[in-house]
Amino acid sequence: MPTYDLDELDWKILEQVQTDGRITNHELSERIGLSPSPCLRRLKHLEAEGVISRYVALVDPGQVGLGVSAFIRVRLDQQGDHHLDAFEKAVAEIPEVMECYLMTGDADYQLRVLVDSLASFEDFLRYNLTRMPGVSQVTTSFALRPVVYRTALPALSKKSAKSRD
Incomplete structure (x- = not known):
């Protein structure tokens, strides 16, 4: 059971930052259709609530x-x-x-x-x-070779697809 109730904009933010953790707030706000100030507030709230636990660079082993x-x-x-x-x-x-x-x-x-x-x-x-x-x-x-390797959570794709319908 989720500990934090996410709305459609939260899911959009999470989808974008999982794809590009270095995205600027301005670009993020444009992609999700929200002005920069409320976008940044939402992002900071997701971080403070622990929904976003950290940012990393993925290094190819x-x-x-x-x-x-x-x-x-x-x-x-x-x-x-x-x-x-x-x-x-x-x-x-x-x-x-x-x-x-x-x-x-x-x-x-x-x-x-x-x-x-x-x-x-x-x-x-x-x-x-x-x-x-x-x-x-x-x-x-x-492992002989990776076939599928994902870092983005699957629920985000499903939730985002539902919100676009």
Whole structure:
């Protein structure tokens, strides 16, 4: 359940800033059909409410030498809160871990890891992941290439399409 009720203009603002986080307020106001002052107030309100949590630059991993993307399923030997917390704190400290999710099903966690080579991945496994207390099983799949990669939330596209009808 959403914690902030968004209207049509809010959705339009979010759609635009997800496409271009460096858009000027003037250009944003023109694109959504609102004058600059109320547009800026709405944007600042979305930021203050935490709807917009931060702005980032998306860096192409291959362009900076991080061409190996691995998806790792991790099973712990115990699933008590203490063990889950310890694993989560430890994995959050490893820079190669781009994402980590607590899962249902066969694995307790799913990680997405970026490294520069298979040798680096082996080091990551041997000296980081498998040495964490409680890790009992690790299963890895390597991505051959990305097929779909999005950063914009899907609800924005649907909501914006409905508002245009």
